[in-house]
Amino acid sequence: MGALAAAIAIGLAALGAGIGNGLIVSKTVEGMARQPEASGLLRTTMFIGVGLVEAIPIMGVVIAFIALFA
Amino acid sequence: MPDIKVIFTRSTKYLFFLLALFVLGWGFTTYQTVFAGLILGTTISFFNLWLLYRKSIKLSEAVANGRTVYSLGSISRLASAALVVLIAIRYPEYFNILSSIIGIMTTYFVIIIDLIFLRVIKGKQQEER
Numbered sequence: 733m734g735a736l737a738a739a740i741a742i743g744l745a746a747l748g749a750g751i752g753n754g755l756i757v758s759k760t761v762e763g764m765a766r767q768p769e770a771s772g773l774l775r776t777t778m779f780i781g782v783g784l785v786e787a788i789p790i791m792g793v794v795i796a797f798i799a800l801f802a
Numbered sequence: 803m804p805d806i807k808v809i810f811t812r813s814t815k816y817l818f819f820l821l822a823l824f825v826l827g828w829g830f831t832t833y834q835t836v837f838a839g840l841i842l843g844t845t846i847s848f849f850n851l852w853l854l855y856r857k858s859i860k861l862s863e864a865v866a867n868g869r870t871v872y873s874l875g876s877i878s879r880l881a882s883a884a885l886v887v888l889i890a891i892r893y894p895e896y897f898n899i900l901s902s903i904i905g906i907m908t909t910y911f912v913i914i915i916d917l918i919f920l921r922v923i924k925g926k927q928q929e930e931r
Contacts, residue, residue, distance in 0.1 A: 746880075753874065757861070764865045775862045776806045780913060783854055786876060787910045790850075790883040794903055797887040802899070 738796035745792025752785040804920065809913070810855045816912045817848050839890060839898040843905015846886045850879045851909045 760778040764771045821844055828837035857875045864871045883906050890902040 749876070753876065757874065761861075761865055764862065768866065771862055771866065772805050775858055776804065776809060778861075779806050779809065779854060779858045780917065782858070782874060783851070783913060784910060786850075786854075786879060787907065789876075789880060790906060791903075793880050793883050794887050794906065797884050797891070798899070801888070801891050 734799045737799045741792045741799065742789070742796040745789040749785055749789040753782055756781045756785065806855065806858060809916070810851070812916055813851060813909065813912050814848075816916065817844065817851075817909065820844060820908060820912070821848075835894075835896060835898040836901045838896055839901035840905040840908075842889065842897055843886055843902040844908045845905075846882050847906050847909040850882060851913075853878060 756778055760774050763774045767774075821841065824837050824840045824844065828834055828841065831837065853875050857871075857873075861871050861874065863869075886902050886906055887899070890897040890899040
C-alpha cells in the first residue's frame, strides 16, 4: 500500500504541476513574442509562477519518499 | 515588478541570512539535528532557486533568439528534494526529517514574503506620489 500511496501522491502532483507549468510557460512565450519589450516583466512573473507551482510536486515527492522508505 | 535578477539577488540575500542563523543555531544550541536538517533543506532549496533562475534566463534568451528549449529543469528540482528526504531518512542521527522538509520550503516562504513586502513598499510609494 505504501508504493500505491507514493505513486498516487507523486503522479497527481506531477500531473497538476505539468498542466500549470505548461500554461505558465506557453502564455509567457506568447507574451514575449507579442511584446518583446515586456519580456523582463514576463520573465519575472514566470520565475515566480513556476517556482510557486513547483512547491506542490516537491511536497508530493517528499510525501511519496516518506511513504516508501520511512 | 522588478527584474528577475533583482528578485533573485534579494532572495539570495535573505537565504544567506537564514543560513547564517541556522549555523548559529546549530553551533550554539542543543537542537543540532533540527538545525542541521534546516541547513540541508535550505541549501538544496537554494540550489533549486538558482536552477530555476538560470533556466528562466535561458528560456527568455532562447525566445529572443528563436532557439528551442526542451526543459525547465523540473525533474532536477524534484530529484534534489528526493535526495534531501533520502539523506534525512538514511541519517536520522544527524538530520531531523521534519526540519529538512521545512528547509526545502524555505525558498518559497522567502519569495512570497519578499513579494508581499515589495508590493506593500510599492503601494506606499505610489500613494505618496
